[in-house]
Amino acid sequence: MKKVAIILADGFEEIEAVSVMDILRRAGIEALGVGLQNLEVNGAHNIQIKADLILDDIKVDEFVAIVLPGGLPGAKYLANSQKLGEILREFNLKNLKIAAICAAPWALSTANVLKNSYTCYPGFEKNIDHSGYEDNKNVVIDQNIITSKGPATAMEFALNLVKEICSYEKYMEIKKDLLFVD
Template sequence: MKRVFIFLAEGFEEIEAITPIDVLRRAQIDVTTVSISDKREVHGAHKIPIVADVVFADADFSGADLLVLPGGLPGSTNLNEHIALKELLVDFSNKGKLIGAICAAPLVLGGLGLLKDKTATCYPGVEGKLTGAKHTGAPLEVDGNIVTAKGIGAAMKFALQLVSMLKSKEEANRLAKEMVVE
């Protein structure tokens, strides 16, 4: 079974976290939510509390197939300040494993140089932090092992793309039909 870790930082964008969690789990993919703080309860940008499955310090990332960074502010800034997460992302990228980031969260990848010469997208106004990327402004971009999405409006497309890459396009289409995605 494929394993996914979705990172939650104080101020994350709720829709950009919950949509991939829900859709990936519907696809029978093992999803673990990870608080980057020392508390499992994390508050989103709109003050919705979410209880993560585990805190970063207690997580075992071995066998992971995908790391996902939801956006939001100050969530993306908080992700970007977490040194161990950034080390994990670099290691993942060096191994060619999948990384997904949506909204402002691609700024973390840009700051690490992981978007150099890659096509990417992000929330308007964050483009300058995608160091070395070819920014398109499209709702969704896939370049090699990196998937980026523009924001809340692209959350479902982002989640279905991740399903497509981890399982199959057919599974993503089945889910889209079942969830009446139009």
């Protein structure tokens, strides 16, 4: 079974984390919550999630992708984590999927793994030291990097992850089951 690490820092955006985890699991992917520092992580709206493991326990070779939910101050903690930066660079060197939504592309910028184009929460591109911001797309895929705008785009983001990790057929199946219309 394919495994994906969803990194949870205190102050993460719950919709972005739980929607992605749910949709990936529906597609048969082992989507694991990974606490940046602790197993118990508090979301931006005071919803507590118990992670499956912590970042220090990550073995990159066991995963096909890493996902960073946004939210504040969660995205700031992600961007400031040297350990996460090292892991993101290792994922990138191995050409594994790296996905970030909302404010979380900030961490991709600080790890220096963004490619040519990306998107993020509108207005937050000012915090990301990288040209190539696209404001006219909900999801931007640039090589192995997948970015998205924010909470309302979380399902579309997750479905694109299914397409990239599994197949177009699995993407269409899950999309139909969820009644997702684009």
